[in-house]
Amino acid sequence: MRVAILSDIGQPTYHVGDEAMCHAAVAALKARGITDLVLLTRNVQETLSQYDSVQAVPTLTFPWPPAQRQQRLEEIDQLLAGQTEAIPESDPVFALIEVLRGVDAVLVAGGGNMNSEFGWLLYERAAVVRVAERLNKPVVFSGQTLGPNLSPVDREVLRETLEKATLVGLRDPESHRLANILCPNHRGVRACADDATGWALDALSSRWSQHGSENQAGTTTAVPTIDQAVDGHVDTTPVEVRESGDPTRPRIVATFANRTGAYGTEEAAEAYAVVLDSLVHRTGGCVEFVPHMAQPGENDHDPAFHRKVAVRMHSESVHREIESAAASVRRTLTADYVVTSRYHPVVFGLAGGATVLPVAVDNFAEVRMDGACATWGISGQVMPLGALLTPRSVAWDLREAAQKWTQDMVEGREQFSDDLLARRAAVRANAAAWWDTVAVGLTGSAPVPSELAEVPPAGAGSEIARALRRDWTRPQAPVLESHRATVAIVMRTKDRAILLERALDDVLAQSFADWRLVIVNDGGDPQPVDALVAAREREFAGRVSVIHNRRSYGMEAASNIGVRATDSEFLCIHDDDDRWHPLFLQRTVAYLERPSCTDGGVMVRTEIVYESVDLKAEPPVIHETGREIFWAQLHSITLTDLMEINRALPISFLYRRSMHGVIGDYDETLPAVGDWEFHLRFAQAATIGFIDGLPLAFWQQRPEQAGELGNSMIAGAQHHRQYDLAVRERHFQEWTRENGIGLPLFMAREFSSVRQRIEHLERQNAELAVLLREQQREMHNVANVLADNSFFGFIKRKLRRFFGIS
Template structure:
C-alpha cells in the first residue's frame, strides 16, 4: 500500500485498506512469559477485529510462535548483546548498513533478512511492554533498530502500550528519543512514561496515553456479564469458565490443557498431593516474581507468605500459585520462587506449573482475590472483577502497576514491599500490617467488584478506541486525539493501602516547603555535576520516601546544580531545598547550614560523591524507631568502592576499579575505637536531630576530619548502634583524581594529618585543664620506657636479619660444593671436558 503523508486523521468510519503488518513483541523466549505472549495475542486479535489479517510476528522462536498463534507468519527478530558498549556498537553497525555501507556487517547477519521482511510489510507495530529502559537495554535497542529499519524503508511505526524508563543512561535516553521520533503514534500506559515521552519529544503530536495492550484481550474473554460477588456459582460468579473457554477458542488462542498441580501444606514443608483446590472456597490467585528489588528473596518470600496466610484466615479461601514466567518442564522462574513462599505459609496451597497465556488468563479472571508482584496478573485480575492486592518490589514495578490501576480510575492501591516489611505508623510489624490490609480488602470485596463491573463498559470503550487509533497510525497518519475522557476516579479500595504507601512512595502532590519529614538529608557539593547527578538519583532510589534533601552548593556555579535538580523535579515532588553559598564556607559550615534548613526527626549527611544501598534509610530509620532503642544514632556496614573518571569522553564515564569492606572486623561503634581512628564516614551515619542540643554543631574551624571530631563528641554523649551484614553505604574513593573530582582524604592527606593532630591536642588540653598533668606525665614516662625497649628490639631484629642472610649465603655455598662433589657432579665435569666446555 502507499504510505500517506503524516496528518491528523480521525478514526475512520469506513474500512481500513488491506494491510500487512509486522508485530514486534517479546515472544518466543526460552522462558515463557505470560504477559508478553498475552500482549501479542491482544495485538493480533485487535488487528484482526479491524480487518488486518495479514500479520507477521517477529519472534525469537519461530516454531513455538507458530504453535501458539494461529494464522500468522513468524520470522526471526534481531538480537542484541547485553553489555552496553556491545549493543551500542551493534546499533552503530546497523546504522552504517542503513546508510549504504553494506560491508559494515557480514552478509550472513540476520539484519539483512529483517530489512527485507520489513520492506515487504505496510507497517510495523511495536507492541506493548516494559522494556524500553537501560535495565532491559538489549530489548530497547532491538526496538530502536526495528524502528530505524522501518523508517529507512518508509514504513509507518506505531508503539503501543509501552512503559519507558525509569532507568535510563544518557546514551539509552537518546536511543529511546530517536525511537519515539520515528513512530507515528506512541501509546504510553502509565503517567510516568507519558511525562517522560513528552519531555523527550515535546513536538511529537502522536504521543498519547493508552491502556495496556492486554486489557482489551482480557475483556474480550468476558463474553457474558459477570454476576455479583457472592453468587452461588462454584467460583463466586455465574457461568464464567465455559464462557471464557468459548471466547478464547473462538479467538484461536485457546489452550484447554491444564498442567499438573500440587498442593503444599504449609505445616509440612514440601508435602505434595494431586488433589485439587476445593471449588466451593474463594480462590486466591498468587503470582510472585523471583526478582524482589533490593530485598533478600527469603525476606520477601516471608512477607508474601504472611499476607497470603492472613487472607486465607479472613476468607477461608484456597491459595493457588499461578506462575507467570518459567521454562516449560524446568520448574524454574516463578515456579521455583513460589515454592519458597509456599513452604513459609501455614496454609495449604495449590502449585501450578507454567501455562500458556490463554490458560493463565482464565485462571486469573476467575479468581476472587489476586495477590501479585507481577504486572499482568494485576491487569487480568482487574478485568475479572477480583479484589487485587498489588505489591511493588521497586519503583519500576510501582510505575507500571499504578498505570494498570489508573486505567480503571483506581489510585493509591499499589503497596510497596518496603511498606509491608517496615510498616511504621500503620503497624508494629509485618503480621499486624498484613492482617489490617487483608481485613479491609475482604470487607471491601463486594464494593470493589461492583465498582469494577460498573466501569467495565467505559474501559472496554477506551481500549476499543485505542486499537482503532492504532490502525489509523499504521496507515502513516497521525490520528486525532481521542474524544473519550479517562475513566472517572474510583472511590473503591482500602485506606490501609494508602496508609502503607505514605512513607514509601513519592508524594502525589509536592511537599510543602515547611513540612516536617522523618529524615533530613544534607548534601554538600561544589562544581561536581557528574557526581552530583549520580548522588541525586541515589537519594531518589531509596525505598523510604519520607525525607527532605537540603542541597548546599558551597560556592560552586549554581547553574548546573539548579539544572540537575530541575531535571528531577517531578521525582523530588517538592522534597528539595537548594541553598547556594556565594563563597565557600567549608564542609562543616555547609553541614550546619543544611541541618538548620529543614525540620526532621533524623539527620544524615550524604556527600555528593558517595552512595547508599536502596535500603539504607529503611533499615536505619527502623532501627532508631524501635520502641526499645536508646541509641543516639546508627552506623551501617560500609564498603569502599574505588573508581576512576574518564574525562576524555563526552559525557565523562565513571568506572569502578575495585571494592573492599571498610573495617571488616568491626562489630560495634565504640568511643574506645573512635579515639584511635575514625571508624565511620558521613554516608554511613543516621542520627537523631536532638543530639545537636546535647553536643552542638559540626566544628566549622576544621577544614578536615570534621566528621571524626563530631563522632567523638557524639560517642561521648550517646551510644551509636551498628547494623552488621550487607553493606548499606558505599564510600566512593578516587585515589588518582585531582582537582574537583578528588577525595579530600587523598588530595588533602597532609591537611588531614595536621588536623588529626590538632583535634587530639585540643581534647588533650581540655582533659588536662580539668584533671591536671599528673597522669599524662606518669604515662608519658612509661610510654618513653616502652618506646626505648621497642627501639632496642628493633635494632636487635635488624642485626639478626643481617646474620640470618649471611647464614643463608653460607648454606647456599655449602650446597653448591656438595653438589659438585657428588656422583652427578663427577658426570657433569666429565661431560664438560668431553664437549670442550669450560
C-alpha cells in the same frame, strides 16, 4: 495490509505477559481486517505452534553490555547509510531488512522494556524502527512503559526511536509524561491501556476452548508448611494433593516474581507468605500459585520462588506449572482475589473483577501497576513492599500490617467488584478505540484524537492502604513546606555536577520517602545545581531546597547551615560523591524507631568503591575500578575505636537531631577531620548502634583524581594529618586542665621506655635478619659443593669435558 509485529515472544523462558500482549495485538488487528501478519520472534517453530494464520521470522538480538549494544546499533546505522562493508553478509540484519521490505507497516507491541535495565531490548526496537524508517514503512508503538531508569545514551536512543514513530501508545501516566518531555512536539503520543486489557475482557464472554485449554489442569501440588521443617532445610519436592471440591470456596490466585528489587528473596518471600496466610484466614479461601514466567517442565523462575513462599505459609496451597498465555489469563480472570508482585496478573485480575492486592518491589513495578489500576480509575491500590516490612506507626510488625491490609481488602471486596463492573464497558470501549487508532496509524496517517469513554475515578485505596503507603510512595503532589519530615538529608557540594547528579538520583532511589533534602552549595556555581534540581522537580515533589553560599565557608559550616535550615526527627550528611543502598533510610529509621532503642544514632556496614572520572568523554563518564569493605573486622561503633582512628563516615550515619542539643554543632574551625571530631563528641555522649551484614552505604574514592573531583581525605592527606593532631592536642589539653598533667607525665615516661625497648628489639631483628641471610648463602654454597661431589656430579663433569663445555 501486511504488518510486522515486534514483541518479546518465542523466548526460552515462557513469559505469559509478553505472549498475551502479542496474542492481543494479533487478535485486535485481525478483528479490523488486517490479517496478513509477520511475527518477529526468537523461536520461529514455537511461535508458529502458538499463533494461527501468521508468518514467523527471526528477530534481531543485541548483546547485553551497553558498549557492545551501542556499537552494534552504530554498525546497523552505517549499513543503512550505505556502508555495506560495516556488517558481514551473513549477519541476520540483512534478512530482517528483506522481511521489512515486504511489509506495509511495523507494530511494536506493548511491554516494559524501553529502559536501560532491559537495554538490549530497547536497542532491538531502535534497530527495527531505523530499518523501517529507511524503507519508508510506518511504525506504531502500543502499550509501552518508558523508563524510569535511562542512562544519558539510552535516553537519546529512546528519544530518536519515538520520534520516528507515527503513533506512540503509553500505558501509564509516568511514561506519558516522560514521552512528552523527550518528544514535546510529537503529535502521536497517546495514553492507552495495556495491550492485553481488551483481550482479557473478550475472554470473559468467550468459550474457554476459544482461548486454548491446553494444560488447563496444570499440576496440582502442595509443599510443606513452615511448621513441617526448619526453614531453608526442607524438601520442597511437590506431592500430589486433592483440590477442594467446594465451588464456593474463594480462589486466591498468587503470582510472584523472583525479582525482589533491593530486598532479599527470603525477606520478600516471608512478606508474601504472611499476606496470603492472612487472606486465607479471613476468607477461608484456597491459595493457587499461578506462574507467569518459567521454562516449561523446569519449574524454575516463578515456580521455584513460589515454593519459597509456600514453605513459609501455615496454609495449604496448590501449585500450577507454567501454562499458555490464554490458559493463564483465564485462570486469573476467574479468581476472587489476586495477590501479586507481577504486572500482568494485575491487568488480568482487574478485568475479571477480582480484588487485587498488588505488591511493588521497586519504582519500576509501582509505575506499571499504578498504570494498570489507573485504566480502571483506581489509585492508591499498589502496596510498596517496604510498607509491609516496616509499617512504622501504622502497625507494630509485618504480620499486623498484613492483617490490617487484607481485612480492608476483604471488607471492601463487594464495593471493589461493583466499581470494576461499572467501569467495564468504558474500559472495553477505550481498548477498542485504541486499536482503531492503531489501525489508522499503521497506514502512515496521524490519527485524530478520538473521543474516549470516561472512566470515573474510584478514589484512592482504603484508609489503611493510604496510611501504609504514605512513607513509601513518591508523593503525587508537592509536599507542604510545613510538613516535618522524618529525616533531613544535608548534601554538601561545590562545582561537581557529575557527582551531584548521581547523588540526587541516589536520594530519589530510597525506598523510604518521608525525607527532606537541603543542598548546600558551598561557594560553587549555582547554575548547574539549580538545573539538576529543576530536572527532577516532579520527583522531588517539594522535598528539596537549595542554599547557595556566596563564598565557601567549609564543609563543617556547610553541614551546620543545612542542619539549621531543616526540621526533622533524624539527620544525616550525604556528600555529593557518596552513595546509599536503596534501603539505607528504611533500615536505619526502623532501627532508631524501635521502642527499645536508646542509641543516639546508628551506623551501617560500608563498602569502599574505587572509581575514576573520564573527563575526556562527552559527557564525562564515571568508571568503577574496584571495591573493598571498609573496616571489615568492625562489628560495633565504640569511642575506643574512634579515638584510635576514624572508623566512621558521614554517609554511614543516621542520628537523632536532639543530639545537637547535647553535644553542639559541627566544629567550623576545622578545615578537615570535622566529621571525625563530631563523631568523637557524639560517642562520648551517647551509644551508636551498628547494622551489620549487607553494605548499606558506599564511600566513593577517586585516588587518581585531583582538584574538585578528588576526595578531600586523599587529595588533602597532609591537611588531615595536621588537623588530626590538632584535634587530639585540643582534647588532651581539655583533659589536663581538669585533671592535671601528673598521669600524662608518668605515662609519657613509660611510653618512652616502651618505645626504647621496641626500637632496641627492631635493631636486634634487623641484625638477626642479616645473619640469617648470610647463613642461607653459606648453606646454598655447601649444597652446591655436595652436589658436585656426588655420582651425578661426576657424570655431569665428564659430559661437560666430552662436549667441551667449560
